[in-house]
Amino acid sequence: RWMSCTGRWPQAGMISCAVQFGICKSRILVGVFSNHFNGVFVFQAGLTTYYHPGINLKKIHYDSIKLYETLEAETGQAVGLHQPGSIRIASTPIRVDEMKYQMTRTHWHVTEQYLIGPEKIQELFPLLNMDKVLAGLYTPGDGHIDPYSLTMALAAGARMYGAQIYNNAPVTILKPTSDGKWDVQTSHGTIRANRIVNTAGFWAREVGKMIGFEHPTIPVHHQYVVTATIPEVKALKKELAVIRDLEASYYLRQERDGLLFGPYEKMEKMVLQDSWVRDGVPPGFGKELFESDLDRIMEHVEKAMEMVPVLKKADIINIVSGPITYTPDLLPMVGPHCGVRNYWTAIGFGYGIIHAGGIGKFLSEWIMNGEPPYDLIECDPNRYGKWTDVPFMCAKARESYGFNNVVGYPKEERFAGRPTCRTSGVYELLKDKGSMGFHAGWEQPHWFYKPGDDIGYKPSFQRTNWFGPVGRECKLVMEKVGVIDLTPFGKFIVKGKDSHKLLDRLFANTMPKVGMTNISHMLTPSGKVYAEVTITQLALGEFLLVTGSGSELHDLRWIETEVAQGGYDVDITNVTEDIGVLGIAGPNSRKVLQKLTNEDMSEAGFKFLHCKSIQLAGKPVRAIRISYTGELGWELYIDQKDMAAVYLAMVEAGKDEGIDNFGTYAMASLRLEKGFRGWGAEMNCDTNPLEAGLDYFIKLNKPADFIGKAALQEIKAKGLKRKLSYIAVNTDDIDPEGNETVWYNGKVVGNTTSGAYSYSSQQSLAFAYLPLELSTLGQKVEVELLGKKYPANIIQEPLIHTEPTRTRLQKKAQSKA
Numbered sequence: 001r002w003m004s005c006t007g008r009w010p011q012a013g014m015i016s017c018a019v020q021f022g023i024c025k026s027r028i029l030v031g032v033f034s035n036h037f038n039g040v041f042v043f044q045a046g047l048t049t050y051y052h053p054g055i056n057l058k059k060i061h062y063d064s065i066k067l068y069e070t071l072e073a074e075t076g077q078a079v080g081l082h083q084p085g086s087i088r089i090a091s092t093p094i095r096v097d098e099m100k101y102q103m104t105r106t107h108w109h110v111t112e113q114y115l116i117g118p119e120k121i122q123e124l125f126p127l128l129n130m131d132k133v134l135a136g137l138y139t140p141g142d143g144h145i146d147p148y149s150l151t152m153a154l155a156a157g158a159r160m161y162g163a164q165i166y167n168n169a170p171v172t173i174l175k176p177t178s179d180g181k182w183d184v185q186t187s188h189g190t191i192r193a194n195r196i197v198n199t200a201g202f203w204a205r206e207v208g209k210m211i212g213f214e215h216p217t218i219p220v221h222h223q224y225v226v227t228a229t230i231p232e233v234k235a236l237k238k239e240l241a242v243i244r245d246l247e248a249s250y251y252l253r254q255e256r257d258g259l260l261f262g263p264y265e266k267m268e269k270m271v272l273q274d275s276w277v278r279d280g281v282p283p284g285f286g287k288e289l290f291e292s293d294l295d296r297i298m299e300h301v302e303k304a305m306e307m308v309p310v311l312k313k314a315d316i317i318n319i320v321s322g323p324i325t326y327t328p329d330l331l332p333m334v335g336p337h338c339g340v341r342n343y344w345t346a347i348g349f350g351y352g353i354i355h356a357g358g359i360g361k362f363l364s365e366w367i368m369n370g371e372p373p374y375d376l377i378e379c380d381p382n383r384y385g386k387w388t389d390v391p392f393m394c395a396k397a398r399e400s401y402g403f404n405n406v407v408g409y410p411k412e413e414r415f416a417g418r419p420t421c422r423t424s425g426v427y428e429l430l431k432d433k434g435s436m437g438f439h440a441g442w443e444q445p446h447w448f449y450k451p452g453d454d455i456g457y458k459p460s461f462q463r464t465n466w467f468g469p470v471g472r473e474c475k476l477v478m479e480k481v482g483v484i485d486l487t488p489f490g491k492f493i494v495k496g497k498d499s500h501k502l503l504d505r506l507f508a509n510t511m512p513k514v515g516m517t518n519i520s521h522m523l524t525p526s527g528k529v530y531a532e533v534t535i536t537q538l539a540l541g542e543f544l545l546v547t548g549s550g551s552e553l554h555d556l557r558w559i560e561t562e563v564a565q566g567g568y569d570v571d572i573t574n575v576t577e578d579i580g581v582l583g584i585a586g587p588n589s590r591k592v593l594q595k596l597t598n599e600d601m602s603e604a605g606f607k608f609l610h611c612k613s614i615q616l617a618g619k620p621v622r623a624i625r626i627s628y629t630g631e632l633g634w635e636l637y638i639d640q641k642d643m644a645a646v647y648l649a650m651v652e653a654g655k656d657e658g659i660d661n662f663g664t665y666a667m668a669s670l671r672l673e674k675g676f677r678g679w680g681a682e683m684n685c686d687t688n689p690l691e692a693g694l695d696y697f698i699k700l701n702k703p704a705d706f707i708g709k710a711a712l713q714e715i716k717a718k719g720l721k722r723k724l725s726y727i728a729v730n731t732d733d734i735d736p737e738g739n740e741t742v743w744y745n746g747k748v749v750g751n752t753t754s755g756a757y758s759y760s761s762q763q764s765l766a767f768a769y770l771p772l773e774l775s776t777l778g779q780k781v782e783v784e785l786l787g788k789k790y791p792a793n794i795i796q797e798p799l800i801h802t803e804p805t806r807t808r809l810q811k812k813a814q815s816k817a
Contacts, residue, residue: 045224045262046150047242047251048354049086049142050111053102053408054331055739056376056686058109060358067357068145075160077153080146084254086242087121088137089307095246097461098407099137100787107741107784108751114138115787124241127232127310142242144253147353154356174210180341180564195342197363202273202325204347206280211340215333215381216388217348218397219273219323221290223297224262226255227314233257248303249405259311263300267402267416271296273323274394292319326350328388328396328417330404333381334359335366338557341564345381350400371524375685382553387441392417409459410737411446419443424487425580425643434663435466439549442488445663447473461786462733463757466665471759473666477629478760480658481586483650484667486635487643490552491579492559495542496570503535503543504704506562508689508712509697512537517609517624519697521689522558523708527715529683529692531555536611536624544622544637548679552576562707580643584650585633587803588657593623593634595653608804617649629667630674630802669756672765675726675798681738681754682724682767688715691769693724722750723775726797729755729764729783731790736766736783743782743789749774752783761799766792 048065052058068081090096099115106113114137121136122128155165166188173185174196184191198215200207208215233240234257242253250263264270273290276282294301305311327333327348332355337343346363349355365373377383395417403414419427422441434448435457447466449455454465476482494503503511509520514537522531533555534546547555556574563570584592594601599614606612611624619642627633638646651659668678677683683692690698690712700713729736736755741748755766766783774781777796782789801809 045251045253045260046080046144046147046353047086047142047253047351048081048083048145049139049242051086051088051102051113051137051139051142053105054378055105055109056374057331057378058106058111059374060362060376061354062109062111062358063361064354064357064359065141067361068150071150071153071157075153075157077156078149079153080149081143082145082239083141083143084239084241085124085138085140086142086244087116087124087139088244088246089121089133090135090137091132091245091247093134094407094461096135097786098409099135101410101461102137102408103787104740104784107748112140114140125243126236127240127308128243129307129309132307138241143239144242145353150353150356171207171210174207176211176340182342195344195367197344197346199346201347201349201352202276202323203281204325204345205277208345211343213337213339214388215345215347216328216384216393217325217333218277218393220326220350220397220401221271221273221321222262222264222324223292223319223321224260225294225297225301225316226260226318226320227258227311228317229257230259230310230314232310233259243308244405245304245307246405246407248300248307250300250304252304252308258317259308259314261301261304261311263297263304264401264404265296265300267398269296270398270401272394272397274390277390277393290321290323292321294319324350324352326397326400328384328393328400330400331379332359333384334363334376334379335372335381336557336561338382338553338560341561347381369525371526371528371530372685375680377550377554377680377684380554382557383440383550385441385553387420387422389421392420407459409461412459413437413457415457422488422577424485425638425640426485426487426582426647429644429647430485430661433661437664439488440490440552442549444485444488444549445661447663447665448661463735467757470663470665470669471757473660473662474669474759476658476660477586477631477662477666477670479587480660481584481588481592481654482660482662482666483647483654484583484585484662484664486581486583487579487640488549489576489581490547490549490555491574491576491581491637492545492547492556493538493542493573493575494545494559494570496568497541498568499541499543499570501704502559502563502566502568502570504702505566505706506559507533507535508699508706508708509535510699510702511535511543512609514538514540515611517611517626521683521694521697522555523689523706523712524685525708525711527688527708527711528685529679529687529689529694530558530685532677532679532683534624534626538611538622551679578640580638580640582636582638582643582647582650583627583629583633584636585627585629585631585662587632588654588659589631589633591657592650592654592659596649599623603807617646617653619646621646627803628676629670630676630798630800631670632803668754669759672754672756672767673758673760673798673800674802677724677767678754687724687769688712690715691720691723720772722769722771724753725768725770725775725779725794726799727752727766727768727781727783727792728761728795729766729785729790729792731764731785734785735764736785738766740766741784742768742770742792743784744774744780749781758799765799770794 050061116136116138118133169186169188175183182193182196198207202219204217205215240254244251252261332348333345399416420441434445436443437446447469458465507520512518517536520535524530536544590601596617597614622637624635735757736752738754740752742750750770752766752768758765779794781792783792
């Protein structure tokens with residue numbers, strides 16, 4: 001049964017997502033709703049494209065288009081789908097590089113995409129002024145669809161498969177039941193739902209407030225212009241390809257015998273409907289439009305006329321201005337929400353039509369199978385938290401809208417709304433000393449400045465200003481001692497009668513003994529890697545769980561779900577914002593710490609993967625001997641208020657040992673040299689731990705029936721089809737970063753997962769998934785970077801042994817001697 005509003009603004013993915021559940025024949029009781037509704041109205045240009053810079057969001061686009069292509073045959077309802085293809089126009093050399101960058105991230109996907117020259121561009125869009133056109137990114141099968149017709153077809157399809165759709169059914173109360181279900185109160189009565197999916201578009205924030213959430217979504221005014229018939233367009237024998245002029249930041253497509261043109265204004269000119277955040281959406285709003293403002297978009301109109309000269313003579317018959325919903329990072333919020341049972345969201349769709357079908361498929365499969373069909377953590381609703389306040393949301397929405405078509409560089413940073421309230425105890429000491437990165441609301445140093453450095457954020461597709469300084473920081477950690485702010489880690493305390501039982505069920509590794517630490521993985525029922533977590537047993541039955549910054553609430557939600565379903569007697573506390581973390585690493589790190597504590601920090605006194613509560617510079621610190629650099633090191637867990645004092649004491653104590661700061665870029669290079677896998681790169685919900693080379697951490701013989709155990713046993717019995725390989729790449733002024741295409745004998749055979757320059761060996765390194773038959777040592781392949789194929793070969797991992805391994809081998813050699 002369904003309680004829903006059909007339609008509204010389909011770009012928000014409202015009915016499109018809802019009824020897609022029905023088309024997938026899901027028989028799960030779901031409430032999908034909007035808060036207010038007064039009929040069906042459509043505001044959207046209806047663009048459809050296979051293109052997306054995100055790796056797995058391409059799958060969402062692909063599934064949407066494939067659904068729309070068959071929807072008329074399935075439902076009998078026309079949808080008005082046009083597929084003339086689309087071209088992203090490059091009119092500067094850096095745009096050409098951007099397109100080459102995107103091409104190498106697409107070859108290993110099913111979607112067709114081509115880098116084409118001016119001659120082919122003019123063939124596809126003969127009305128274009130070619131003076132500034134250098135190249136184009138062409139995607140066959142792209143085009144546009146009639147949003148109203150699509151909405152009606154999806155609704156018809158939903159009814160075909162048993163969905164019930166209620167119009168004029170405002171939701172007044174959402175009430176959770178003791179067994180995890182929901183009572184959804186409406187003017188039609190109360191509906192009991194197993195789960196609810198908030199797909200309410202620009203009402204999503206109001207729906208969230210009913211259960212205590214402040215979803216960071218805000219309506220943005222978007223305008224598009226429709227012309228009257230243009231003789232040159234009418235005379236064409238085939239439909240024009242859709243074009244996106246990236247430098248001028250607009251899209252343009254054919255609309256009957258005229259043109260439709262939609263710009264994205266700059267930050268200072270665009271308009272937010274922030275009154276809706278403050279006061280709510282006006283009651284009854286649904287069919288209305290905003291007042292248009294041609295002056296606001298004239299800069300883009302003039303540029304469009306220059307690129308498409310027939311616009312100069314065209315009569316404008318309509319300027320449409322309406323709301324589209326933005327999140328701070330422009331990506332939607334899709335999936336189950338942390339902190340409450342069986343509440344899901346599919347909201348914040350800035351490009352709703354192209355997301356709608358694919359997101360519906362994604363969510364319905366997740367609901368039915370108990371896990372996401374593939375990794376889409378960038379759209380996890382739990383990536384936001386209480387730090388995402390209204391000023392931040394407004395600042396980021398302005399930035400995201402105004403930056404809609406800016407060049408998409410690797411390691412991109414955007415600075416509006418920063419810093420948030422999430423700053424570590426050493427932020428004030430470090431903020432002017434280096435280049436900061438944004439990690440789940442936190443500011444964390446990427447690299448540090450020295451006199452003579454070319455400082456600041458200067459993105460590039462090649463090596464840029466941080467390349468030399470990062471090498472300096474790697475040398476520091478390898479030869480002396482460095483300190484790094486690791487506060488953004490997600491941190492939870494799990495304790496209680498069933499804590500060990502719970503964690504044994506959740507994690508594939510055995511639980512560490514009291515005072516010890518290990519690396520463990522949560523798996524999905526099908527055996528994919530849902531999370532990587534460092535687990536320390538602080539006291540009997542009390543555990544500290546540490547995960548990556550972007551995984552904090554993503555992992556906590558998974559844990560909370562298992563607690564509820566299994567009825568475990570545990571207490572879970574999120575201490576992420578209370579506890580700061582400093583990492584200290586390098587051969588001199590022990591000397592520095594020993595000066596500040598009476599605790600025995602020697603090899604015998606403080607062994608690898610052990611944890612102790614110590615006094616450091618007179619402050620209580622929980623020290624764990626572990627370092628993601630692979631060098632001798634410790635992670636120091638400190639109360640935020642004491643963090644600056646401990647940091648300053650270490651810097652002072654380490655002067656003679658050459659102590660200095662290092663950032664996350666250096667850590668990434670050092671971890672790759674040691675062969676450390678990274679969650680979100682080498683492992684995620686697209687990979688299983690066996691193909692990722694995580695066998696050491698997976699205890700298939702442990703008594704506990706951990707989630708994913710049976711699936712892994714089956715995978716192991718059948719044998720792997722691919723394997724994570726460690727490769728050296730012979731590059732020049734560029735390094736792999738992950739998601740690049742790997743070639744062999746002219747064919748696509750795999751993809752990289754992460755990459756960096758090894759300053760110790762003076763070569764580029766990468767991990768890559770390759771077919772089993774191409775994963776042997778010495779195997780030669782090619783890695784595509786910016787349109788060029790660079791020779792690469794599989795090498796023995798790790799390139800450099802970790803400090804504990806080096807120490808063990810040294811002792812072994814000495815004993816033999």
